[in-house]
Structures are given as structure tokens and as C-alpha cells.
Amino acid sequence: MGISYDSSDRDLSFRIALEYFDDLRILFNAKCSGLEAWQIVSYAISLCFFVAWLKRRIRSNEPPLVQIRKSIFSLLRSLPWVRRKLEADLAKAQVEIEEEVHQYDSMREFYKFLPERCMDSEEILADGRRYAMMGERRHLFDLFSHSDPHRSDAFPGVRKMEAEILKMTCAMFHGGNDACGVVAGGGTEALMLACLAYRNRSRARGEWRAEILAPSTAHPALDKAAAFFDMTIKRIQVSETDDTANVGAMKRAIGPRTCMIIASAPNHITGTVDPIEKLAKLAQRYHIPLHVDCTLAVSYSRSWSTPTTPCPLSISVCRVLRRFPRTCIGIWRYGKEIGGPSKGISKGERAEKGESRGRIEG
Numbered sequence: 001m002g003i004s005y006d007s008s009d010r011d012l013s014f015r016i017a018l019e020y021f022d023d024l025r026i027l028f029n030a031k032c033s034g035l036e037a038w039q040i041v042s043y044a045i046s047l048c049f050f051v052a053w054l055k056r057r058i059r060s061n062e063p064p065l066v067q068i069r070k071s072i073f074s075l076l077r078s079l080p081w082v083r084r085k086l087e088a089d090l091a092k093a094q095v096e097i098e099e100e101v102h103q104y105d106s107m108r109e110f111y112k113f114l115p116e117r118c119m120d121s122e123e124i125l126a127d128g129r130r131y132a133m134m135g136e137r138r139h140l141f142d143l144f145s146h147s148d149p150h151r152s153d154a155f156p157g158v159r160k161m162e163a164e165i166l167k168m169t170c171a172m173f174h175g176g177n178d179a180c181g182v183v184a185g186g187g188t189e190a191l192m193l194a195c196l197a198y199r200n201r202s203r204a205r206g207e208w209r210a211e212i213l214a215p216s217t218a219h220p221a222l223d224k225a226a227a228f229f230d231m232t233i234k235r236i237q238v239s240e241t242d243d244t245a246n247v248g249a250m251k252r253a254i255g256p257r258t259c260m261i262i263a264s265a266p267n268h269i270t271g272t273v274d275p276i277e278k279l280a281k282l283a284q285r286y287h288i289p290l291h292v293d294c295t296l297a298v299s300y301s302r303s304w305s306t307p308t309t310p311c312p313l314s315i316s317v318c319r320v321l322r323r324f325p326r327t328c329i330g331i332w333r334y335g336k337e338i339g340g341p342s343k344g345i346s347k348g349e350r351a352e353k354g355e356s357r358g359r360i361e362g
Contacts, residue, residue, distance in 0.1 A: 053206065060208040074204070104156040111164040113171045187295035188221040194291045195225035195260065201289070202259035213253055214262035215245040217269045219293055222262065232257070245274040247282060254286055264293045 032040060057067055076082055102108055166181035173179075184190040195212060202210035212233040214222055226233040236253050239246045245263060254261075261283045263274040276292055283290040 056206060056208050062208075101156070101159060105160060110160070110167060112167045114168050187219070188224065190295065191219055191221040191291075191293065192225040192228065195222065195231065196229055198260040198289050198291075199229050199231055202257075207257055207259070209257055210259035211255065211257040212260055212262065213250060213258050213288075215250070215264065215267070215274060217243065217245075217267040217272070218262045218264055219268060219295070231259070234258075243270040243272045245279060247275055247278045250279070251282055254282075254288070258286075258288055260289045260291055262291050262293060267293070 035043075057064070060067060062070075077086060162183040165183065170176075170179040170181060182190075182193060184193055199210045202208075210229075210231045212222055212226060212231055214233060214235055215238050216235045217238055218235070222233055225231065234253055236246060236249045238244060250261065261279055263276050263279045264272075265276060266273045280290050282288075
């Protein structure tokens with residue numbers, strides 16, 4: 001025989017619940033009777049921020065102890081006397097590293113700009129032979145040339161050529177003295193390194209689920225980076241009139257988890273160049289890094305220019321890199337090389353630190 005509940009039982013349960021919540025209201029008011037209105041509002045806002053911070057921590061893949069240890073270390077590093085000590089140690093380590101990587105380079109002369117005239121094959125080969133003779137163990141490597149050349153001390157000539165490529169590329173884009181870069185194995189790797197650097201930057205600020213904001217025509221390697229590095233990607237439909245990034249729509253899509261904005265110059269689908277300067281102003285306004293993907297045709301931008309009509313791509317990218325510090329530019333196939341190594345150029349030392357720490361934090 002089943003048990004039936006009439007309306008009087010439901011009304012009784014409802015009244016009991018109301019009385020319980022009324023008792024809670026009276027108790028809460030009694031506890032807050034000695035507080036002013038601004039204190040109650042401040043406590044409420046602080047509680048909301050704490051809950052949001054706790055949710056981000058819970059969603060993280062790292063164990064709680066690791067998160068606590070990183071937070072403590074980050075707090076200690078922010079202390080003025082600790083920061084000064086770390087900066088002094090880092091400056092000393094930088095000098096030691098520079099001396100170590102340049103130990104086989106007696107002349108220490110570098111190409112910093114593209115030559116004004118074309119170099120003939122003999123000049124290029126002469127430089128190549130000079131770079132190949134750098135190092136004391138050069139004769140042994142004739143026997144072991146199949147070894148993996150990933151060590152700069154074993155292959156100092158390769159390291160020097162990479163440094164010269166980066167310096168000339170920085171000069172091409174008027175990056176200035178604080179512009180830095182990295183040579184990657186291809187366009188996909190260059191994009192992923194940029195995403196990793198800005199994901200690490202976002203995590204250092206307490207956001208553990210970073211988001212990439214990109215036009216729908218941006219490089220598909222961004223989806224790979226999001227899958228690899230536990231990020232999300234939000235693709236915004238491009239403008240219907242010219243197939244370029246819709247700045248207004250991207251502005252509306254910016255959220256608290258947005259760690260980088262993507263622009264293409266040009267993109268691989270339609271070949272159009274996104275409004276880089278407008279996106280740079282948007283990124284500057286919201287303090288979000290901007291990555292300009294130039295991996296398709298930026299090496300030939302100078303050949304498109306004339307004395308009266310400069311290439312719009314060169315103008316936009318160079319002006320953005322000069323004016324906006326949180327900018328990273330990816331270039332592919334410098335010098336039309338077969339293998340397709342890519343370069344990532346960024347302004348400021350923090351972007352370089354994010355890339356160099358990728359092996360540890362990735």
C-alpha cells in the first residue's frame with residue numbers, strides 16, 4: 001500500500017523550509033550587525049574572487065601541493081630584495097652563458113643586417129667554411145657527422161648562423177635592441193612555441209585554462225597547440241566583405257581567460273592580411289599579447305614594394321613591432337631554404353623566458 005501526501009503535508013514542509021531560511025536570515029543579520037555597508041560589500045566581492053580563484057585551481061591538472069609550492073615561490077620572488085638578488089644572479093648567469101656559447105668564435109663578428117648587395121656563391125661558401133671550422137673537435141665530427149646537432153657547444157657554427165638569421169630578421173622588422181627570437185623546425189613548431197610561451201604567462205598570473213582568440217582563417221596549428229598544451233581556442237568568423245579578421249567581433253569575444261590574439265599576414269586560406277594595427281591596439285588596450293603569423297610570404301614582402309608604394313604588409317608589421325611591446329611575429333622559410341625552419345620574434349625578455357622555459361613547464 002503506497003503512501004500518499006495531500007496538499008496540507010506539502011504546505012507544512014514549505015512552511016518549515018521558510019522558517020529555517022528565516023532563522024538563517026536573522027542569524028546572518030545578527031552576525032553582521034556590527035559591520036558597515038562597505039565592509040559587507042567588500043567581503044562579498046572578496047568571496048567571489050576567492051571562489052573564482054579556487055575554481056581555476058581545481059580545474060588545473062597539477063597536484064595541489066605543486067600549485068601551493070609555485071604560489072609560495074612566486075610570492076617570495078616578488079619581494080624587492082629577493083627580486084634584486086635574482087636579477088643579479090640572472091645577469092651573472094647570462095654573462096657566463098654568453099662566454100660559453102662564444103668560446104669558439106674568436107672574431108665575434110655577426111651579420112646584423114641584410115647585405116646591401118647580393119653575395120656571390122664564393123663569399124657564402126667562404127663564410128660557411130669559416131663557421132664549419134669553429135670548435136676544437138671539428139676533426140672528430142668528420143667521422144660522426146650523422147650525430148644529432150642539437151648541442152650549441154658541439155656545433156657552434158650552427159648556433160652563430162641561427163643568431164645572425166634572427167638578428168637580420170629583427171632588423172628587417174625594426175624590432176630594436178630588446179627584440180628577441182628563436183629558430184624552430186617549421187611553421188607549426190613556431191606557432192606552438194608562441195602558444196606555449198603565452199600559456200605559461202597566463203598560468204603565472206593564475207589562469208590555468210588559457211584561451212586562444214583567433215580568426216576562422218588562422219593557421220590550423222593553433223588547434224594542435226590547444227590540444228597539446230591544455231588550452232582552448234575560440235575562432236571568430238571573419239568579415240564577409242574582405243575575409244579579414246572582424247575586429248569588433250574579436251573585441252566582444254575577449255574574456256578573462258584570453259591569453260593571446262592571433263593575426264595573419266597573410267593567412268593560408270584566402271591570402272588576405274588581417275588588420276594588424278587595429279588588432280594591436282585592441283591587444284594593447286586589454287593587455288593581451290598579439291601574435292602575427294607571417295609564415296606564408298613575408299620573406300617576399302620587399303619585392304612587392306616600390307619607392308612610391310611600399311608593401312602594406314611590411315608597413316603594418318614593422319609599425320606594430322615598434323609600437324606595441326607584447327607582439328610576437330612568426331616567419332617561415334627565411335632565405336627560401338628547403339627545410340623550412342621558422343623564426344619567432346618577440347619584444348621584451350618575458351616572451352623569450354616563456355619560450356625558453358617551455359621544455360620545463362610544457
